[in-house]
Amino acid sequence: MNFKEVPVSCKNVFHGHLIDVEVEQVKTPAGQLAQREIVRHxxxxxxxxxxxxxxxxxxxxxxxxxxxxxxxxxxxxxxxxxxxxxxxxxxxxxxxxxxxxxxxxxxxxxxxxxxxxxxxxxxxxxxxxxxxxxxxxxxxxxxxxxxxxxxxxxxxxxxxxxxxxxxxxxxxxxxxxxxxxxxx
CATH class of the missing domain: 3.90.79.10 (Nucleoside Triphosphate Pyrophosphohydrolase)
Incomplete structure (x- = not known):
């Protein structure tokens, strides 16, 4: 079974001293578009x-x-x-x-x-x-x-x-x- 999501787009919405925050649009294995909010640390x-x-x-x-x-x-x-x-x-x-x-x-x-x-x-x-x-x-x-x-x-x-x-x-x-x- 395939679990991998494929990023479609990525936008950095915050750059800080400790973290960065990105909003990614991904395509799920089932073909659905979904949004992922990711904290980079x-x-x-x-x-x-x-x-x-x-x-x-x-x-x-x-x-x-x-x-x-x-x-x-x-x-x-x-x-x-x-x-x-x-x-x-x-x-x-x-x-x-x-x-x-x-x-x-x-x-x-x-x-x-x-x-x-x-x-x-x-x-x-x-x-x-x-x-x-x-x-x-x-x-x-x-x-x-x-x-x-x-x-x-x-x-x-x-x-x-x-x-x-x-x-x-x-x-x-x-x-x-x-x-x-x-x-x-």
Whole structure:
């Protein structure tokens, strides 16, 4: 069965600092014309930062699209400072958001955050064997962050209670839980 849609036209309707928005007209495999609104986003990274006590790091920050504070694992986009390297972006974001460096930075997986409207692709890294950074990189001037450490049990309870709703963070908590269960 053929699922591929064929673009007929594409118009960029917004170009911003973080995203671009395109409206595409496509022809479906059944021959129907349809409109697709697509958010284009730079590739990004997120970090499951685990200390020697088995706790993981989250940052509390305001998120205007949902008009509330969130608890999220550290994350950020790959930008010109990284030369296209997700690993470099992960090291940089770890410094900027936690003021830590990791002797072990291991790729867990890559994933699309919301395939229904966005092409955003994140690479998740596990950061362990942590130490304070020798040189602090400047934090993004438009971010106000508060670092917190949680146990897996606290993270699971916060998912159940609706305190953690961020998809990448939920994914990281369940990943960590799975690895905790394997070690028992």
């Amino acid at each position: 730079a590739k990004a990274v997120c970090l499951l930062v685990v200390n020697k006590e088995g706790q993981f790091a989250v940052v509390k920050q305001w998120r205007e699209p949902i008009a509330t504070t969130t608890l999220e694992i550290p994350a950020g986009k790959v930008d010109e400072r990284d030369g296209g390297s997700s690993l470099h972006a992960a090291q940089r974001e770890l410094n900027e958001e936690t003021r830590l460096s990791a002797k072990q930075l291991t790729r867990i997986c890559g994933f699309h955050s919301s395939v229904g409207f966005s092409d955003e692709y994140l690479t998740m890294y596990l950061a362990t064997d942590l130490s304070p950074v020798k040189k602090q990189l400047p934090q993004d001037p438009d971010e106000q962050l508060s670092l917190q450490w949680l146990t897996v049990e606290q993270g699971l309870q916060m998912i159940d209670s609706g305190q953690v709703t961020d998809a990448k963070t939920i994914m990281a908590i369940y990943y960590l839980k799975g690895h905790c269960d394997e070690q028992r």
